[in-house]
Amino acid sequence: MxxxxxxxxxxxxxxxxxxxxxxxxxxxxxxxxxxxxxxxxxxxxxxxxxxxxxxxxxxxxxxxxxxxxxxxxxxxxxxxxxxxxxxxxxxxxxxxxxxxxxxxxxxxxxxxxxxxxxxxxxxxxxxxxxxxxxxxxxxxxxxxxxxxxxxxxxxxxxxxxxxxxxxxxxxxxxxxxxxxxxxxxxxxxxxxxxxxxxxxxxxxxxxxxxxxxxxxxxxxxxxxxxxxxxxxxxxxxxxxxxxxxxxxxxxxxxxxxxxxxxxxxxxxxxxxxxxxxxxxxxxxxxxxxxxxxxxxxxxxxxxxxxxxxxxxxxxxxxxxxxxxxxxxxxxxxxxxxxxxxxxxxxxxxxxxxxxxxxxxxxxxxxxxxxxxxxxLLQIQQLGEPRATNQAQFTIVNKIATEYSKGAAGAVNGHYEELTLDKQFARKLIRDNLDSFKADMVARGLKIPFITSKQDAVAVSKCTHESEWGPKLLENYSWVQACINNYRGKEDIGEVNSIVKSQLWKQQVASWEEIASNALNLVERTVENVTSSLFEKVCSDESLRLKLRVWLQDDVQKAAENARIELQRLIASERDGQLFTLHPMMVFRTQQLHQERIQAVLTECTLKEPKMSLQQAGSTPLKLGSIPSDLIIQSLLIGNAELAGVLKTHDSLAAYHEVALYRFIDNFALQVVERHLLGPDGPLLLFTSDYVTQRLYGKENEAALATLAGEDPTISQKRQDLNAKRESLEESKKRVQSFKIL
Incomplete structure (x- = not known):
C-alpha cells in the first residue's frame, strides 16, 4: 500500500x-x-x-x-x-x-x-x-x-x-x-x-x-x-x-x-x-x-x-x-x-x-x-540468471559437473554425498539382479530336471528289476518323446544330435520373457535414480525438464543397445550350440549319474537287504558278491533306450547349471553394466565433457539459448524480485540509520 x-x-x-x-x-x-x-x-x-x-x-x-x-x-x-x-x-x-x-x-x-x-x-x-x-x-x-x-x-x-x-x-x-x-x-x-x-x-x-x-x-x-x-x-x-x-x-x-x-x-x-x-x-x-x-x-x-x-x-x-x-x-x-x-x-x-x-x-x-x-528465498528458488550464452553454458556445465559427481558415487556404491536412499543406484540395481536370478531359478525351466530322489521313488514301486526301465521312462517321457520324434538312422540307445538342441529350446523358452521383465525393472531403477539426482542438482523444474528432453536421444539409444545386446544373449543361449569349456559340465554329468545310482541303491537296500540279481544259467548270486553300484549301473544301462534317455537328460541338466548362471552373469555385465551403467549409459551420460562437446562455441549458441534460456516470465519475476530486494535493503539501511540517530 x-x-x-x-x-x-x-x-x-x-x-x-x-x-x-x-x-x-x-x-x-x-x-x-x-x-x-x-x-x-x-x-x-x-x-x-x-x-x-x-x-x-x-x-x-x-x-x-x-x-x-x-x-x-x-x-x-x-x-x-x-x-x-x-x-x-x-x-x-x-x-x-x-x-x-x-x-x-x-x-x-x-x-x-x-x-x-x-x-x-x-x-x-x-x-x-x-x-x-x-x-x-x-x-x-x-x-x-x-x-x-x-x-x-x-x-x-x-x-x-x-x-x-x-x-x-x-x-x-x-x-x-x-x-x-x-x-x-x-x-x-x-x-x-x-x-x-x-x-x-x-x-x-x-x-x-x-x-x-x-x-x-x-x-x-x-x-x-x-x-x-x-x-x-x-x-x-x-x-x-x-x-x-x-x-x-x-x-x-x-x-x-x-x-x-x-x-x-x-x-x-x-x-x-x-x-x-x-x-x-x-x-x-x-x-x-x-x-x-x-x-x-x-x-x-x-x-x-x-x-x-x-x-x-x-x-x-x-x-x-x-x-x-x-x-x-x-x-x-x-x-x-x-x-x-x-x-x-x-x-x-x-x-x-x-x-x-x-x-x-x-x-x-x-x-x-x-x-x-x-x-531472498524467492530469488534463490529461481536459480542463477541465464540471460546470456555464457551464463547459460556456465549453469548447464555446473549442473552437469554436480550431476556426474553424484551419478559416479551412485554407480560405484559411494553414497557419502547422496541424500536419499533412492539415489543408491548400485544397491538398487543389485536388488534388481538378485530378483532376476531368483526368477530365473524359479521359472527358468519349462520342465524341471528329474532328481535322483525321484528315480529312487520310481524304482521303489517296482516288484522286479525288469520293471525298472518302463517305470523310470515314465519320469522321462518328455525326453523320450523328443528322441522318438527326431529318430533317424540311429540304433536303439543312440540319440540324434538335434534332440538336445530341441529339448534345450523348449526348456529355456521363458528366459526371454524373464530377462525382458528384469531389463524393464533395471531401466525404471536407472530412470528413478537419474530423476532424483537431477532434482538434487537442478531446482529449476523447467530447465530440468529441458535437459532431460535434450538427453533423451542418447538415453534412448543406450536403452535400445541394451535390448539389442539382450537379444544377442538370448539367441546365443537358445539357438546357438550347446557348448561350454567349463569343467563343471563333465564333472556334473558324472555326478548326476552317480547320484542316481546311489539313491536307487539306498532305496533298494532299505526295501530288500537280500535282493539278488538274476544271471542267466547260473545260481543266484548274493548282492554282496559284486559291488552294489555296478549291479545298479548294469540294471540302468542294460536297457538301451533308458540309457540313451538318461544320458541325454543328465547332459542337459549339467549344461543348464552352467548356462543358467552364465546367462545371468552375461545379462548383468553385458546388458546392464555395459549399456545402462556404462559411460554412455543413461545414468553416467550427462557430464561436463558431454556438455562441452555439444553446446560450446558460436555454432551452438542458438541450441544453447533454446535449451537453457530463461523463460520470459521468470526473467520478469527475477527483475521484480531484485528491484524489491534493492528497495528493501536500502529501506533497511535508512530505518537502521534513523534509529541510531
Whole structure:
C-alpha cells in the first residue's frame, strides 16, 4: 500500500519555511492547490520521522510492506470529504468513483525532474489471465503525462477507467433493475511524480452496499474495505451520513478492529441535512463522551458541511465560509468548535498522523527484514540468471559437473554425498539382479530336471528289476518323446544330435520373457535414480525438464543397445550350440549319474537287504558278491533306450547349471553394466565433457539459448524480485540509520 495518506494533503498546515517547502500559493479564485496554511504541530523529531517515510516511499518499498496511509471508508458519498480534506478534485457529482477503489499516490522526485502523471489499473487477482493483461495494458486516451491533475482530467480518467473495468456497452445497456454487479475489486491508481510532491497515498474505497452475504455487491464492497482496514499502519477516516446510525455497517466493521482507538477518526458528513430531534445522535457522537457514547473514539468525531449539488463550482474559500456560517448557528453552539468543520478535522488528522508515524517506525525494521528474507528465498528458488550464452553454458556445465559427481558415487556404491536412499543406484540395481536370478531359478525351466530322489521313488514301486526301465521312462517321457520324434538312422540307445538342441529350446523358452521383465525393472531403477539426482542438482523444474528432453536421444539409444545386446544373449543361449569349456559340465554329468545310482541303491537296500540279481544259467548270486553300484549301473544301462534317455537328460541338466548362471552373469555385465551403467549409459551420460562437446562455441549458441534460456516470465519475476530486494535493503539501511540517530 501507499504511504501516509494525509502527508501532502494536510501537510499544507506546516508552519513557516516547512510550509513553503511543501505547499504552493493560493490560486486566483481563492482555491489552495496544496491546502491552506496555518497548521503547525511538528517538532524536529516528527519532521525527521515524516522525512523517513518520504524516503521509504521514494524507494518504492510501499509496494512490499505496509506504510502509513489515509484510508477513507464509509457507506456512500465520501468524495466530498476527500476533496475537503486533501484539495484533490475527487469527483463529487456522480458515482463513478464509488464503483472501484482509487489510490492517489504522490511521489517526490529530483529537482530537475518534470512533474508527470501515470494512470493504470491494478486488476482484480481473481480475473482471467487474458482479462488481467487487458486491464494492465490500459491507459486513458488521449492522455498527457504532463497535464495538470484537475477536475476535468480526474472526471475523464474515472469515466474511461469505469468503461474499461465494467465495459461501457454492458453498463449502458444493463437493465434498470438488473442484478449486474456494479462494483469491482480492481483498483484505479493515479500517480503524480514531481519535485514539489510530498510522498503519500490516499485510498478512496467504494461505499458499503447495504445487504447481506448473498448480495455480490455487498460482498465485494465489504471485502475491499476489509483489505484496507487490515493494514495496521493505515489511518482510517470513517465517514457516515446523517441517516439512521445503526444502519451504517462501517460502524460495526471499525469496532472489530483491535486498535480502533489509535487509528480511527470519525467524520459525520452532510451535517446540513440533519433533522431536528430525530438526528440528535449526531450531537452525541460529536461530543464523544466516553462515559455516554457507545461509539466513542479516542481520535474523536468531526462534523462537516460540504458543497451541495448547486455549489459544485464555488471556490474552496467560499465553501469554507458557508461551512463556518452554518456551524455558527445556535443549534451547534453547545458543541466544541474543534469538532466542527474541515479545518478542525485537518488539525486532528495532523496530530493523529504524527502520533501514528511515531508508533509505526519502531516495527518497520522487523517487517522489512521479514520481507527481505522472503524475497531472498524467492530469488534463490529461481536459480542463477541465464540471460546470456555464457551464463547459460556456465549453469548447464555446473549442473552437469554436480550431476556426474553424484551419478559416479551412485554407480560405484559411494553414497557419502547422496541424500536419499533412492539415489543408491548400485544397491538398487543389485536388488534388481538378485530378483532376476531368483526368477530365473524359479521359472527358468519349462520342465524341471528329474532328481535322483525321484528315480529312487520310481524304482521303489517296482516288484522286479525288469520293471525298472518302463517305470523310470515314465519320469522321462518328455525326453523320450523328443528322441522318438527326431529318430533317424540311429540304433536303439543312440540319440540324434538335434534332440538336445530341441529339448534345450523348449526348456529355456521363458528366459526371454524373464530377462525382458528384469531389463524393464533395471531401466525404471536407472530412470528413478537419474530423476532424483537431477532434482538434487537442478531446482529449476523447467530447465530440468529441458535437459532431460535434450538427453533423451542418447538415453534412448543406450536403452535400445541394451535390448539389442539382450537379444544377442538370448539367441546365443537358445539357438546357438550347446557348448561350454567349463569343467563343471563333465564333472556334473558324472555326478548326476552317480547320484542316481546311489539313491536307487539306498532305496533298494532299505526295501530288500537280500535282493539278488538274476544271471542267466547260473545260481543266484548274493548282492554282496559284486559291488552294489555296478549291479545298479548294469540294471540302468542294460536297457538301451533308458540309457540313451538318461544320458541325454543328465547332459542337459549339467549344461543348464552352467548356462543358467552364465546367462545371468552375461545379462548383468553385458546388458546392464555395459549399456545402462556404462559411460554412455543413461545414468553416467550427462557430464561436463558431454556438455562441452555439444553446446560450446558460436555454432551452438542458438541450441544453447533454446535449451537453457530463461523463460520470459521468470526473467520478469527475477527483475521484480531484485528491484524489491534493492528497495528493501536500502529501506533497511535508512530505518537502521534513523534509529541510531
Amino acid at each position: 501507499g504511504s501516509l495518506g494525509v502527508e501532502q494533503a494536510i501537510n499544507a498546515s506546516l508552519p513557516g519555511g516547512i510550509a513553503e517547502k511543501l505547499t504552493s500559493p493560493a490560486s486566483v479564485n481563492g482555491d489552495c492547490e496544496d491546502g491552506p496554511l496555518g497548521y503547525g504541530f511538528e517538532d524536529q523529531q516528527t519532521i525527521a520521522q515524516l522525512e523517513l517515510i518520504d524516503d521509504l516511499q521514494k524507494l518504492g518499498v510501499s509496494q512490499y510492506l505496509n506504510l502509513p496511509q489515509l484510508v477513507v471508508v464509509g457507506d456512500q458519498r465520501k468524495s466530498s470529504v476527500l476533496q475537503a480534506v486533501t484539495d484533490i478534485p475527487f469527483s463529487i457529482d456522480d458515482k463513478m468513483c464509488t464503483r472501484f477503489a482509487t489510490e492517489i499516490v504522490l511521489q517526490r522526485t529530483a529537482p530537475d525532474h518534470p512533474t508527470e502523471i501515470d494512470v493504470c489499473i491494478q486488476p482484480d487477482p481473481d480475473i482471467s489471465p487474458e482479462r488481467r493483461q487487458e486491464l494492465l495494458s490500459w491507459r486513458p486516451i488521449p492522455f498527457d503525462r504532463t497535464a495538470t491533475l484537475d477536475k476535468t482530467m480526474m472526471q475523464n480518467i474515472f469515466q474511461q477507467a469505469d468503461d474499461m473495468i465494467f465495459g461501457s456497452t454492458v453498463r449502458r445497456n444493463s437493465p434498470k433493475h438488473g442484478r449486474v454487479n456494479r462494483l469491482s475489486s480492481s483498483i484505479l491508481k493515479i500517480t503524480r511524480r514531481g519535485p514539489k510532491e510530498r510522498n503519500f497515498a490516499i485510498a478512496d474505497i467504494p461505499g458499503l452496499v447495504r445487504g447481506n452475504e448473498s448480495n455480490s455487491e455487498h460482498r465485494t464492497a465489504k471485502n475491499l474495505v476489509q483489505n484496507y482496514l487490515n493494514n495496521p499502519r493505515s489511518i482510517v477516516m470513517a465517514v457516515i451520513d446523517v441517516v439512521d446510525l445503526e444502519r451504517q455497517e462501517i460502524m460495526q466493521m471499525i469496532q472489530q478492529l483491535p486498535d480502533e482507538e489509535t487509528r480511527v477518526i470519525g467524520v459525520i458528513n452532510k451535517c446540513d441535512t440533519k433533522q431536528l430531534k430525530s438526528h440528535d445522535w449526531v450531537f452525541d457522537l460529536l461530543r464523544n463522551d466516553p462515559a455516554r457514547s457507545p461509539h466513542w473514539l479516542k481520535e474523536g468525531w468531526f462534523g462537516l458541511r460540504n458543497r451541495s449539488p448547486s455549489e459544485l463550482s464555488i471556490s474552496d474559500r467560499e465553501r469554507d465560509k458557508k461551512e463556518d456560517e452554518f456551524f455558527a448557528g445556535p443549534e451547534w453552539s453547545s458543541l466544541q468548535k474543534d469538532a466542527l468543520g474541515r479545518h478542525a478535522l485537518k488539525t486532528a488528522l495532523i496530530k493523529m498522523r504524527n502520533r501514528h508515524v511515531k508508533r509505526s517506525i519502531p516495527d518497520l525494521i522487523f517487517e522489512i527484514q521479514s520481507k527481505l528474507d522472503e524475497c
